[in-house]
Amino acid sequence: AQSVTQLGSHVSVSEGALVLLRCNYSSSVPPYLFWYVQYPNQGLQLLLKYTSAATLVKGINGFEAEFKKSETSFHLTKPSAHMSDAAEYFCAVSESNTGKLIFGQGTTLQVKP
Amino acid sequence: NAGVTQTPKFQVLKTGQSMTLQCAQDMNHEYMSWYRQDPGMGLRLIHYSVGAGITDQGEVPNGYNVSRSTTEDFPLRLLSAAPSQTSVYFCASSYDREDGYTFGSGTRLTVV
Numbered sequence: 003a004q005s006v007t008q009l010g011s012h013v014s015v016s017e018g019a020l021v022l023l024r025c026n027y028s029s030s031v032p033p034y035l036f037w038y039v040q041y042p043n044q045g046l047q048l049l050l051k052y053t054s055a056a057t058l059v060k061g062i063n064g065f066e067a068e069f070k071k072s073e074t075s076f077h078l079t080k081p082s083a084h085m086s087d088a089a090e091y092f093c094a095v096s097e098s099n100t101g102k103l104i105f106g107q108g109t110t111l112q113v114k115p
Numbered sequence: 116n117a118g119v120t121q122t123p124k125f126q127v128l129k130t131g132q133s134m135t136l137q138c139a140q141d142m143n144h145e146y147m148s149w150y151r152q153d154p155g156m157g158l159r160l161i162h163y164s165v166g167a168g169i170t171d172q173g174e175v176p177n178g179y180n181v182s183r184s185t186t187e188d189f190p191l192r193l194l195s196a197a198p199s200q201t202s203v204y205f206c207a208s209s210y211d212r213e214d215g216y217t218f219g220s221g222t223r224l225t226v227v
Contacts (some may be wrong), residue, residue, distance in 0.1 A: 005125060009215065011155070017205045034167075034213045036215050038218075042222065045218040045219055045220045045221055046158075046207075046218040047218075048215045048216075048217075051213070051215050053210075053213040059126060070227060092158065096213065097212075098212070098214045100163075100165075100171070101146050101165055101209075101211070101212035102148070102163055102173065103160070103207070103209075103216050104159060104160065105150075105158040105159075106156040106157055107155065107156060108141060108157045108158075
């Protein structure tokens with residue numbers, strides 16, 4: 003079964019600093035990978051997705067992620083953090099044989115002024 | 116399009132009561148799933164469906180039933196509520212496995 007590991011349950015950055023949220027996956031076949039964001043008391047919103055086209059994927063709100071097969075990673079980055087980026091971020095993998103979407107445990111991003 | 120609609124938004128149940136969480140989507144999506152979200156545990160898959168008449172279990176199916184009689188609706192039934200089922204429940208749907216799921220706004224359930 004495929005799985006996702008997010009390194010670091012809490013990440014704190016200063017406003018304007020680089021945001022790096024780490025995600026590693028396990029899959030025996032090329033995966034479909036996703037990043038979601040959840041603001042307090044809301045549902046999940048799709049940030050970006052990797053579906054075997056370009057390895058560098060750009061999403062909404064200035065976020066991007068790079069698929070690295072050799073490292074089985076799909077880390078999320080943003081060059082300059084904004085206060086409005088404070089939220090919980092989830093990495094997820096879509097199982098190729100079932101279509102089930104499996105989530106990591108999430109990373110809470112805190113942005114300090 | 117309304118997207119994915121979940122009702123109710125909040126519910127308090129007594130231990131042993133049963134109830135159905137409703138989920139409907141108007142995007143003609145074949146894939147639908149139910150998740151529960153608990154602090155520090157991410158989202159855990161309860162049940163999912165790849166089309167009308169087809170359902171399967173996820174990671175944490177015990178205590179929950181689902182059916183999918185139409186493409187639009189995917190209700191989640193709690194058979195006999197327990198305090199361990201206190202959680203936030205999300206329904207989601209997708210056109211296919213590479214499209215990404217669209218999530219509802221959630222149902223916050225408390226079992227006392």
